[in-house]
Amino acid sequence: MSTKCLIASLALLIIHTSSGQQCQTRSFQRLCVTDGNFLVLENERMSMTINKTKGQIIELYYNSPLDSTIKSTNLVGGGSNYYLANIYVNDKNATVRPNVGNIEITQNDELIDLAFTSNDTGIWPINFEFHLVLQKNSSIFYYYSIHKYLRDGYTAEQLRWAIRANMDIFKYYNVDGKRAGTLPLQRDVKSAQIVYDWTYMFKDGSVYSKYQQISSNEDTNTVFGIYGNRFGLSLLQTHKDWVSGGPLKQDLTTHTGYLLLFHEHSAHYGTPKLIPTKGWTKVYGPIGLYFNDGESLSQMYSDAQRQLKEEEKKWPYQFVTAPEYYAQGRGSVSGVLTVDGSPNKEWTYLILTEPHVDDPQLESATYMYSAVAGKNGEFKIPAVRPGTYKLQVIAKGVVGKYIQDNIRVHQKENSDLGTIDWKQETHGKLLWQIGVPDRSSAEFKSPPGFPSPIPNLEEYRKFGTWLSYSKTFPNDPDFTVGSSDPAEDWCYFMPMIKTPGFPNQLKLVNITQNAQPTNWKVRFDYSGSTRGNATLTLGFAARVKAGIRALINGEEILEVVDFVGPQGDSALFRHAAHGIFRQQSVTFNQSLLKEKNILEFTPPVAVSQDDLDKMVMWDFLRMEISN
Numbered sequence: 001m002s003t004k005c006l007i008a009s010l011a012l013l014i015i016h017t018s019s020g021q022q023c024q025t026r027s028f029q030r031l032c033v034t035d036g037n038f039l040v041l042e043n044e045r046m047s048m049t050i051n052k053t054k055g056q057i058i059e060l061y062y063n064s065p066l067d068s069t070i071k072s073t074n075l076v077g078g079g080s081n082y083y084l085a086n087i088y089v090n091d092k093n094a095t096v097r098p099n100v101g102n103i104e105i106t107q108n109d110e111l112i113d114l115a116f117t118s119n120d121t122g123i124w125p126i127n128f129e130f131h132l133v134l135q136k137n138s139s140i141f142y143y144y145s146i147h148k149y150l151r152d153g154y155t156a157e158q159l160r161w162a163i164r165a166n167m168d169i170f171k172y173y174n175v176d177g178k179r180a181g182t183l184p185l186q187r188d189v190k191s192a193q194i195v196y197d198w199t200y201m202f203k204d205g206s207v208y209s210k211y212q213q214i215s216s217n218e219d220t221n222t223v224f225g226i227y228g229n230r231f232g233l234s235l236l237q238t239h240k241d242w243v244s245g246g247p248l249k250q251d252l253t254t255h256t257g258y259l260l261l262f263h264e265h266s267a268h269y270g271t272p273k274l275i276p277t278k279g280w281t282k283v284y285g286p287i288g289l290y291f292n293d294g295e296s297l298s299q300m301y302s303d304a305q306r307q308l309k310e311e312e313k314k315w316p317y318q319f320v321t322a323p324e325y326y327a328q329g330r331g332s333v334s335g336v337l338t339v340d341g342s343p344n345k346e347w348t349y350l351i352l353t354e355p356h357v358d359d360p361q362l363e364s365a366t367y368m369y370s371a372v373a374g375k376n377g378e379f380k381i382p383a384v385r386p387g388t389y390k391l392q393v394i395a396k397g398v399v400g401k402y403i404q405d406n407i408r409v410h411q412k413e414n415s416d417l418g419t420i421d422w423k424q425e426t427h428g429k430l431l432w433q434i435g436v437p438d439r440s441s442a443e444f445k446s447p448p449g450f451p452s453p454i455p456n457l458e459e460y461r462k463f464g465t466w467l468s469y470s471k472t473f474p475n476d477p478d479f480t481v482g483s484s485d486p487a488e489d490w491c492y493f494m495p496m497i498k499t500p501g502f503p504n505q506l507k508l509v510n511i512t513q514n515a516q517p518t519n520w521k522v523r524f525d526y527s528g529s530t531r532g533n534a535t536l537t538l539g540f541a542a543r544v545k546a547g548i549r550a551l552i553n554g555e556e557i558l559e560v561v562d563f564v565g566p567q568g569d570s571a572l573f574r575h576a577a578h579g580i581f582r583q584q585s586v587t588f589n590q591s592l593l594k595e596k597n598i599l600e601f602t603p604p605v606a607v608s609q610d611d612l613d614k615m616v617m618w619d620f621l622r623m624e625i626s627n
């Protein structure tokens with residue numbers, strides 16, 4: 001610790017002692033902090049001890065009104081709480097943790113803010129500080145961090161802050177109200193068969209992966225947590241303007257070992273790495289860590305959701321004084337959004353990005369502010385830093401994206417955009433459509449996966465759906481418009497070979513590899529004019545290293561060998577119904593249409609047994625003809 005810092009903390013200590021009581025671990029008397037060999041931070045509701053070298057919480061106690069044994073039990077487990085970064089420095093990868101150089105304590109009657117600054121920039125070349133904030137008599141402590149560009153040659157793949165909880169006490173988790181219960185025990189995980197990385201098959205044949213506990217960053221994963229019998233610790237994410245990849249980004253929440261995870265940035269599901277450039281800075285969070293009590297898991301979870309609503313009213317948190325956070329002067333943007341003259345019946349996301357951002361999915365560096373439109377189409381994007389933005393709108397049921405440039409946001413003012421009418425992209429008359437444009441493949445058929453210890457899983461969240469593809473669709477999907485059912489007859493992903501999956505995985509289901517290319521069919525009738533152009537529009541919800549080829553009545557109309565953007569988002573193998581979305585249209589001469597038509601999809605290039613993980617995931621297919 002520097003002399004300056006030492007004097008500063010001594011000064012604070014003196015203030016303490018002069019006011020009477022010294023802060024002691026588990027006194028639960030009042031808001032206080034003691035800076036000795038360790039930092040002790042506590043208030044009436046909780047108490048924590050922090051190792052100053054790493055900034056880790058090594059002891060955490062909760063003064064539970066329901067269960068008096070809790071207040072003397074350390075709630076963090078072996079690995080305690082930590083920050084972990086997977087980074088590249090000059091293209092060399094490394095896993096690093098901050099080494100704390102300086103600790104700054106800011107204190108008033110209402111709150112204490114501890115700022116830990118990393119000083120080992122030789123190993124982790126970024127200016128990094130994180131804060132822990134505790135308020136008087138509050139059951140929440142807050143975490144946030146500030147990253148600032150230091151030099152070129154640094155990229156971040158995964159940045160996370162995690163709590164490894166005491167497994168004797170924490171017995172339950174809750175991801176979204178439905179995915180909730182007990183986690184597999186560590187000893188069962190240790191003796192399980194590993195069928196993919198982080199994927200465990202137990203003796204009873206069920207398979208667990210931490211990716212079954214991912215959640216989209218849309219409103220569903222604003223609250224998740226870990227719980228004991230009568231108390232819990234929930235992670236509250238009030239707003240997410242810092243999230244890489246935009247509002248549909250998915251990430252991990254909790255997993256075995258009783259981890260509670262806050263991902264500042266991750267390359268999961270195809271999100272590009274973070275590459276700071278000169279002048280870059282970003283504030284991640286604050287998030288709230290909320291202690292509560294209750295008689296049941298669902299009661300504690302609902303109470304945490306209720307608390308989140310309270311937190312929303314406080315955003316942007318005024319206790320964050322860093323100029324980058326801009327707590328004081330944020331503005332907002334409001335308006336009404338209609339699609340072809342009326343409000344959209346399904347979800348509509350309005351996203352404000354920096355002017356240079358073409359696709360929020362592929363953006364990792366800048367802030368993005370989003371909101372969902374209400375039933376009447378009205379929207380308000382709150383807490384926006386002043387500046388000039390691009391408005392990008394995506395909506396369920398609507399093809400394409402609406403863009404409006406030059407949205408100005410002024411300090412402490414609302415910018416009312418009035419009514420925006422989005423004219424949906426059209427190529428004539430709709431002949432047919434399979435699936436709903438919503439960037440998700442969830443509405444299609446999923447071949448059965450293995451059972452999982454996580455309850456209420458959608459089939460696509462189970463392990464090995466790809467392994468039973470060849471059983472569910474031995475001849476590949478053959479879909480007849482008008483009589484087939486997308487939920488039964490169209491698979492949510494299209495592999496490039498007949499038996500997708502790694503050889504050791506195929507063995508689990510006794511399937512011999514068949515590296516023949518897949519060939520999917522859509523049959524439809526047509527009786528209109530053969531003059532003019534037809535347009536086929538395809539939405540892909542995800543893909544791994546694959547392209548697509550389309551033929552109409554044997555005539556090739558489309559060949560995409562390689563999509564631009566990330567090579568693979570692993571959505572299929574990471575138990576998700578979406579990853580990076582792409583849209584592809586092709587217009588062809590209507591004279592190719594006949595009374596009875598066959599549209600075929602095949603891989604765009606010759607395939608081999610090495611293509612076992614190549615696939616595309618469907619969002620929708622739409623055929624239009626000129627009027």
Ligand SMILES: *[C@@H]1O[C@H](CO)[C@@H](O)[C@H](O)[C@H]1NC(C)=O
Nearest residue numbers: 037038051052053054055056
């Ligand atoms: C704090 O953590 C570091 C690194 O894990 C460890 O070496 C050190 O002994 C700890 N400090 C104290 C005072 O326990």
Ligand SMILES: *[C@@H]1O[C@H](CO)[C@@H](O)[C@H](O)[C@H]1NC(C)=O
Nearest residue numbers: 085086087092093094095096
């Ligand atoms: C670096 O990457 C290699 C290859 O993916 C991996 O095996 C290794 O564990 C990584 N090292 C660190 C420090 O993350």
Ligand SMILES: *[C@@H]1O[C@H](CO)[C@@H](O)[C@H](O)[C@H]1NC(C)=O
Nearest residue numbers: 001002100101102119120121
């Ligand atoms: C970082 O700060 C710590 C504590 O003040 C000090 O011991 C260490 O030498 C510093 N490291 C570097 C790389 O400056």
Ligand SMILES: *[C@@H]1O[C@H](CO)[C@@H](O)[C@H](O)[C@H]1NC(C)=O
Nearest residue numbers: 029030044045136137138139
């Ligand atoms: C702390 O808050 C609780 C309710 O959450 C209240 O009952 C109690 O009186 C408060 N204590 C103090 C010292 O303000």
Ligand SMILES: *[C@@H]1O[C@H](CO)[C@@H](O)[C@H](O)[C@H]1NC(C)=O
Nearest residue numbers: 205467506507508509510511
């Ligand atoms: C695979 O074959 C083995 C041996 O024939 C059999 O014991 C096992 O039940 C089969 N598994 C499946 C999933 O069909």
Ligand SMILES: *[C@@H]1O[C@H](CO)[C@@H](O)[C@H](O)[C@H]1NC(C)=O
Nearest residue numbers: 531532533534587588589626
């Ligand atoms: C059909 O497409 C061709 C080639 O793009 C274009 O020249 C022609 O005008 C189009 N015809 C109609 C009726 O849209």
Ligand SMILES: *[C@@H]1O[C@H](CO)[C@@H](O)[C@H](O)[C@H]1NC(C)=O
Nearest residue numbers: 530531532533589590591592
């Ligand atoms: C479409 O095909 C018809 C029949 O082959 C041909 O007469 C017409 O010129 C084609 N239209 C275009 C725009 O190429």
